[in-house]
Amino acid sequence: MLYFSKLRILSIALFSSLFILIALTNLFKIDDDFFDKKINLGLDLQGGSYLLLEIDNAPVIEQKLQNLTTTIRNYFKDQNIKINNIKIEDEKIFFNVDDQSKQVVLDTFMDENSDINPYYPRFKSHQLEIEDMGLNLKVNFSTQGLISLKTSSQDQAIEIVRRRIDEVGTNEPNILKRGNNRILVELPGLDDPMRVKSLLGKTANLTFRFVTNNENDSFGVEKLKYEDGLEEATVSKRIIISGDNLLDAQPQMDTQNNQTVVSFSLDRVGAKRFGKATSTGIGKQLAIVLDGKIISAPVIRDTIASGSGQISGGFTFQSATDLALLLRSGALPAPLNIIEERTVGPDLGQDSINAGMIALAIGFLLVIIFMFVKYRVFGLITNLTLIINLFILLGILTLFEATLTLPGIAGIILTVGMAVDANVLIFERIKEELKDEKNNILAFDSGYIKSRTAIIDANITTLLAAIILFFMGSGPIKGFSVTLGIGIFTTLFSVYFIARLFTSIYVSKNRNKEKLI
Amino acid sequence: MIPFNKYYNHFNLLSTILIVCSLILLVFKGLNFGIDFKGGTLIELRSSDTKINVSSLRDKFSQMNLGDVSVKKFGNDKDYLIKFENKDNKKNVIEEIKINLDKSFGNNFNFRRVENVGPKVSAELLKSGVIAISLSLAIMLFYIWIRFEWQFSLGAILALFHDVIVTLGVFSLFSLEINLSIIAAVLTIVGYSMNDTVVIFDRVRENLRKYSDIKIFELTNISINETLSRTIITSVTTLLALLAIYFFGGEILKGFSLAMILGVVFGTYSSIYIANTVLVRLRVSQKTVLREDDQK
Numbered sequence: 001m002l003y004f005s006k007l008r009i010l011s012i013a014l015f016s017s018l019f020i021l022i023a024l025t026n027l028f029k030i031d032d033d034f035f036d037k038k039i040n041l042g043l044d045l046q047g048g049s050y051l052l053l054e055i056d057n058a059p060v061i062e063q064k065l066q067n068l069t070t071t072i073r074n075y076f077k078d079q080n081i082k083i084n085n086i087k088i089e090d091e092k093i094f095f096n097v098d099d100q101s102k103q104v105v106l107d108t109f110m111d112e113n114s115d116i117n118p119y120y121p122r123f124k125s126h127q128l129e130i131e132d133m134g135l136n137l138k139v140n141f142s143t144q145g146l147i148s149l150k151t152s153s154q155d156q157a158i159e160i161v162r163r164r165i166d167e168v169g170t171n172e173p174n175i176l177k178r179g180n181n182r183i184l185v186e187l188p189g190l191d192d193p194m195r196v197k198s199l200l201g202k203t204a205n206l207t208f209r210f211v212t213n214n215e216n217d218s219f220g221v222e223k224l225k226y227e228d229g230l231e232e233a234t235v236s237k238r239i240i241i242s243g244d245n246l247l248d249a250q251p252q253m254d255t256q257n258n259q260t261v262v263s264f265s266l267d268r269v270g271a272k273r274f275g276k277a278t279s280t281g282i283g284k285q286l287a288i289v290l291d292g293k294i295i296s297a298p299v300i301r302d303t304i305a306s307g308s309g310q311i312s313g314g315f316t317f318q319s320a321t322d323l324a325l326l327l328r329s330g331a332l333p334a335p336l337n338i339i340e341e342r343t344v345g346p347d348l349g350q351d352s353i354n355a356g357m358i359a360l361a362i363g364f365l366l367v368i369i370f371m372f373v374k375y376r377v378f379g380l381i382t383n384l385t386l387i388i389n390l391f392i393l394l395g396i397l398t399l400f401e402a403t404l405t406l407p408g409i410a411g412i413i414l415t416v417g418m419a420v421d422a423n424v425l426i427f428e429r430i431k432e433e434l435k436d437e438k439n440n441i442l443a444f445d446s447g448y449i450k451s452r453t454a455i456i457d458a459n460i461t462t463l464l465a466a467i468i469l470f471f472m473g474s475g476p477i478k479g480f481s482v483t484l485g486i487g488i489f490t491t492l493f494s495v496y497f498i499a500r501l502f503t504s505i506y507v508s509k510n511r512n513k514e515k516l517i
Numbered sequence: 518m519i520p521f522n523k524y525y526n527h528f529n530l531l532s533t534i535l536i537v538c539s540l541i542l543l544v545f546k547g548l549n550f551g552i553d554f555k556g557g558t559l560i561e562l563r564s565s566d567t568k569i570n571v572s573s574l575r576d577k578f579s580q581m582n583l584g585d586v587s588v589k590k591f592g593n594d595k596d597y598l599i600k601f602e603n604k605d606n607k608k609n610v611i612e613e614i615k616i617n618l619d620k621s622f623g624n625n626f627n628f629r630r631v632e633n634v635g636p637k638v639s640a641e642l643l644k645s646g647v648i649a650i651s652l653s654l655a656i657m658l659f660y661i662w663i664r665f666e667w668q669f670s671l672g673a674i675l676a677l678f679h680d681v682i683v684t685l686g687v688f689s690l691f692s693l694e695i696n697l698s699i700i701a702a703v704l705t706i707v708g709y710s711m712n713d714t715v716v717i718f719d720r721v722r723e724n725l726r727k728y729s730d731i732k733i734f735e736l737t738n739i740s741i742n743e744t745l746s747r748t749i750i751t752s753v754t755t756l757l758a759l760l761a762i763y764f765f766g767g768e769i770l771k772g773f774s775l776a777m778i779l780g781v782v783f784g785t786y787s788s789i790y791i792a793n794t795v796l797v798r799l800r801v802s803q804k805t806v807l808r809e810d811d812q813k
Contacts, residue, residue, distance in 0.1 A: 044769075052638065054637070192628075194611070194612055197608075198609075201608060337635075338608075338633070338635075339634075339635035339637055339638050340633065340634050340635060340638045341631065341632065341633040341634075342630075342631070342632045342633075343628075343630065343631040343632070344629070344630050345627065345628060345629045345630065347627070347629065348561065348629040348630055351767065352767055352769060355765060355766050355767030355770075356766060356767070356770075358765045358766075359761045359762045359764075359765040359766035359767075359770075360761075362761040362764075362765050363757060363758040363759075363760075363761030363762065366757040366758070366760075366761060367754045367757050367758060370750075370753060370754060370757060371754070374750060406766075406767070406769055406770060407698055407701060407770070407773065409766075410762050410766065410770055410773060410774070413758045413759075413761060413762055413766075414705065414755070414758055414759070414762075414777070416758050417754045417755035417756075417757060417758030417759065418709075418751070418754075418755055418758075420750070420751065420754045421712075421747075421751040421754075421755075424746075424747050424750045424751055424754075425716065425747055428744070428746050428747045428750075432743065453719055454715065454716045454719040454720075457664065457712070457715040457716070457719065458712040458715060458716060459712075460660065461657060461660065461708050461711040461712045461715060462705075462708040462709070462712060463708075464653065464656050464657065464660065464708065465653055465704045465705055465707055465708030466708070468649055468652055468653045468656065468704060469649065469701055469704050472645050472646075472648060472649035472652070473649070473697070473700075473701065474642070474697070476697070476698070477697050477698065477700070477701045480698075480701050481701070484705070
């Protein structure tokens, strides 16, 4: 166990110095993408915001089912089948048909080439499930149908979220999917997420609709409140133009009355419809509705054919800027709820880094002093190994551009404390061997061999714990498991290659000395 | 040689009492779950005005209609930790608090940390925490089962349960907060406790093969003594590292390092006084390990 070939010594030296060099690159700025790798600081160390958003798909499902009732009614009407008592209850559609037609309806839904019920050959499932309840028929989304609905609304939502955050201009945001109805947003360096939160909290569903007094409007009407929550107006459900028709929106100062407004321009279709509505509707009030609330309802005085216009509504410059931003980036397919938020200010992050580094330095120093007092020369070897071990660990973290968190620093300190375990196991075993074996080299050799199973067992148990943590933990805890886990490998390497190399050099020079350890 | 085996019965009794007390505490008093597992809002504030104190801050917060608010000093005189349930999951609650504080105390507060965990997320975090700990116990059980004879596995697992239960018992007794980092600490304790037990067991098995005429009662004592200096040195270096984290690593890591310190102390104790006594009580002998060797 004590023999090292020249080649081996060389490769150990190369390997160690490589990682030490990589670790040191953290201290310098290198103008090269490949070599300029750095350990990333977690949000808890550099400050920033972590937001977990959940998409509320209920309105989307409701809307889809609503559309579906019309589709079903019209589709079967063409086949001379009358659909009766169609209603939506608890995310399911119920309806009646006469007994002769029942089978036709069931077959239409079950058909793989069905016109109204898409079939996913990959999952061997339809979008919708139909069931004969005796009294009536029940239609609801299949598991696969729900999944594809959720995935598509997640895909749309993440795009909109990205656009909105990019518009705010934070540095290097991290926007990721979580499951099929969540979006994770990490915003490093942002200490006040208030604006981002309020921007993400709005669906930004914009519609222009006529205010009406006619309760029997063929599209139906609804009562909507104004933004200030005081007044109400009856608004037709017929949508003249929606946010989808917008090409651009910008905040602007209206020089005539010194008001901040949001000016917008419409696409071709939108411009045409807007022009038509404004020409036929002169004298009527056109309500501008955002997320179910009326921003304003100006009276149409003139035909607007240019396809551009202004929204006024007592905005401040900030609120006009935000509204323009929301309109530019488009509407979310469904409302988002912030279900988890963690924000750390930059000064707390810096304090945590300082405290972590001080703890690391002190912990390191205490362990080094203790080992030196306990083992003298071999303590020095252990300590030297420990330092190299630390650098290799940092080197690997740098190479993989791992994220260092506060618990991650704790993991490094813990690695320092536990890394000596392997050395201690070996040294104690050698001491025992020396009681019976007078030949130093043989005693050292068998000490290394006999302690091996215990060392491997000990490290595997810790590694297992680290692996479980890695898969179950989130954010900062993951950082802890990463440093703990990598620490085990660097420790084993440094104990079996570096420390053993130093030991073998020392022992072969002092092979005849008594009481070597 | 220290006669550890003379006190096997005494310490078994003590451990039984400790476990029973811990279980009683866990069942009747329960654990003080932090917002990670209970849901709610946490704010860490730093004030720049020395005239502000806990009671004035507490009064102010209780007027804000936030429900049950806890206001505590956090580490030093300038920092405060505020926690409340945020039952209705109000969206702009932080904004409102900022405005309210600025109105009454002037612009003297720095919001150093804000955490808001919704009820759904906290339930999920708790579930995954429980799964993580159970899974790690199961995996350790499996590992030790393939590495050792069943008597050894039983000893190691009992020691492991002892460490986890008693550590949680201490957290319950002093109402210390259980958050995500405590789960990490408990998992590391599981690894550490196992590690410590395995080192001694390794020696017990080696000695069982070596000596046929020594009874297990004596043999465990020999093995404990032979590995004692390693046990002590490793515990000391680990504790030194942990104490450095506890005292210098900042407030956020205090709970984590405390749990780990307790775990290391209990882990070291249990490897000696629980793991080994199980071997003694199950009358493990040379036959136990030799039979296993024959099968292999």
